[in-house]
Amino acid sequence: MIIETGSNQRYIFATNKQRLQVAASAAVWQLGFVWIEEAIRGVALSYCRDLAEFEYNARDKRSVMHVVKASGRAVLLVHTAEDGRAIITAVTRRALEEKTGIDVWGRVSEPIDAGFETAGDRFFETDVLLREQRTKRLPPTVRFPTLPFHEQCAYTGLPAATVGKEVVGENPKARSDVTEFLFEKATGARQRLLNELHGEEVGLTSEEQTTAKRCTVQMDQMWDGVRNNGWVAAIHADGNGIGKIFANLRITYPDGRTFVEKQKELSDALEKLTWKALRDTVLGIDRTDQNKGRTVWPNRSILPIIVGGDDISAAAHGGIAFEFAALLVANFGHYARADELGLPFITAFDDIRAKLPTLDDVPKQLSLAVGLVFTKPNHPFSHSISLAEELTSSAKKHSKRRTGAIDSLVLYESAVRGLADIRDLMTIPEGRTEDDDTNPPTTAEAPGKPVFSYAGKPIIVNDEHGELMTVGEVRKLIDELSPRPDADRPAEQLPGQHHAADSVKTLSRRQIQDLRPALTEPRTLAGVTDQLRLVRARIDLSGNQIPGIVAEELRIDPAAGKDSTMFVTALDLAVVRAGTVEGNARANDDNPVPTAATT
Structure with missing residues (x-):
């Protein structure tokens, strides 16, 4: 049953x-x-x-x-x-x-x-x-039928059944039965997550418990939420390959007893593996790097919301979210490959390939796909996490569910729209001419084949991929597009930021910003090409040079398969990592700047 x-x-x-x-x-x-x-x-x-x-x-x-x-x-x-x-x-x-x-x-x-x-x-x-x-x-x-004379719940829109206060001194708000149930369970639910993350029963040392408590939002800090630098990230992670296993389990293991035992073994291992990877990531441990150092996350910068099976949803400090997601994917992949909890899945994948040799896209091991959405702190989180789920599906699709990947979006607008609508405006459809340049058709009106997109593509973590950039390559691109630190003071570095001492800046901030509208504003491929040519000419006249990794992302050749660029994605991630003036001032009041790694 x-x-x-x-x-x-x-x-x-x-x-x-x-x-x-x-x-x-x-x-x-x-x-x-x-x-x-x-x-x-x-x-x-x-x-x-x-x-x-x-x-x-x-x-x-x-x-x-x-x-x-x-x-x-x-x-x-x-x-x-x-x-x-x-x-x-x-x-x-x-x-x-x-x-x-x-x-x-x-x-x-x-x-x-x-x-x-x-x-x-x-x-x-x-x-x-x-x-x-x-x-x-x-x-x-x-x-819960809503009738005309019902007052609506202030939180869900369901018909209200009672009223209640969240904090002392607040005006009572209407609550539905469901909302009342959730308020009663909220404290215990949060405590369960924290206990699983850094409780005494999970095997962490006292020092590790202190570290995990410092960088996660604790019970007495919930009123103020996750610390941010003017940007907050919604993270949604989901495993690759799980559906492939369970969809073919009965064919792979026709013996009934083996089938039952495999179901039990896999479901038990998945939950434990996910928690193991998340704990290490919160502690800043990189299991793929022989544990040489630990990344120090800012105080109160991580807020887990959902952890179950291979699903993780969380809110995070905007300045560290990209590196946090990359480390989570790397640690999950490490345990899936080199830990006893990952062995049942490796065996299952091998057995599926042996039993069903014609089946496509069967990975060698489990991996994690992550959707990452950056917004301002007051943006509706439910919308952010919905976009993050869509980005997770995009990461799975482009990586063919064979390796860990991250797909990200920096949302500057306050409008609540779906991912398809957002990325439609980032794409130039095939056949678009100057005649419809001022009123670009949407994908629904004129599907066509995409010619060029500045939306970027998912990023591969700790692996190689013929079409997608790796995290290491994107980090280099972000560094080249990040503001130059002041010469008279040491650079403040967030995890993953490397340009302070080992990168020579060859473009000014103004030149970098000029390249963005050249990619994003024209509505035809010819317009993009012309605008890039003009900006490049001005850069040449200034005596500066475009770094090679940046020049590659500015090369547009749909005929040769170069139909998208990671330039805008990397520039957006650089903006988010730097944070806003107000956000950084607020965060620095009680939070020291983290270093890239410390022993």
Whole structure:
């Protein structure tokens, strides 16, 4: 049998209040990890996680095996359909009675044969029927109908059921039942994340615990949120290759017992691997660099919001977010390649290739794709994280899910738009002429084939790729496009900033800024080429030279496959790393400037 939650991201980010987002994420996580076990024991059944124990108890038919233990999803083995329905009833009743707002449902399969030979087929059938069942069910919003005389919740727009204050002295605000549930669970949910990150039980030294507590937002700091330099980043990370494994698991392992054991092994290892990589990243440890040094993140610069399975969502200080994301991807890849937690996945990928040699894009190991969105601090976080999810999908697509990658966007505007709409305006479609230059058609109106884009492409982490730049190459490009430090004082460096002592600036700040509109303002390819030619001519007359790595990104040749540039992306990342005057002044009041690495 399978129990699953739906519309998780919509549920978690239905409000911009981060306390409620954390609580909603924890509620989905608890359903898969806590509620299932409590429901099993609540209907007087015995809980187990061992197949041999489950089969041994077949005589009294009172045990249940929890096969897949994941956030918002559970796969169970039960001896009778009645037991399965009782567990589903207990879980769904709890979701309703506690007014959680979670969309959850379940499905019991047809009986599996005594020898477990049909286990894979039954799982596949049940999963298909579970998704079919979802389309026939009413959405959870019908539980909370909004009538004309209802006051709306100040946080979610659902009908209000009560009022409450967040802090002493504040005016009461209308709250829905769901919002009230989340407020009650928010403190415990945040504490669980912090305990998993740096609690005494996770094996960190006292010094490491102190370091992790210093750079993450703690319970008594939640009112002020994540520290920033005028820019805040929304980070969303998701694993590559997980779907490829589970979609082909029953074909790869036709033996039913092996299929069940593999499901359990993989789901358990994934959660542990993700937390291991995140803890190291928060501590600034680079496992791919023989642990030679540690990056020191600024105080209160990281705010985890969701950690479950291979999913991570967080808010971060804008000045360190790119380096933080790169380190997270690198550490995840290290453990996926060189740790016992990654071994089951390497074995599974090998077995899939052996069993299904014609299957395309099967990676050698797990990796992480990250979407990174930079905005001003007051921008709606739910919109930022939605864009970050779309960027994660873009990173997966361009890297073909074979290696870790980051796709980023710096959002200067306050408008709330989707990624496709934003990047449409960064692309010159095929066939565009000067006639439609002033009113460029959108992709929806005139699809065509893209000719040139200044949106950039995803960035590869600790690997090689024929078409995409690596993190190291992008760092060099950022350094060349960063403002020159004052000559009369030492440069203040954020993690990853290298130009202070070992790079010679060959372009002035004004010349760098002149290159940006030459790429972004013309609406035809010919216009871009002409504007670049003019700016280059002025640079030549000044006696300066364009560095080679910058010149390569200014080369536009769609016929030769050079149909995009990373220049604007790198320049935006340089702007974000430098921060705003107001943001830096505020952050420096109580936060020392971090160094690139320290022993």
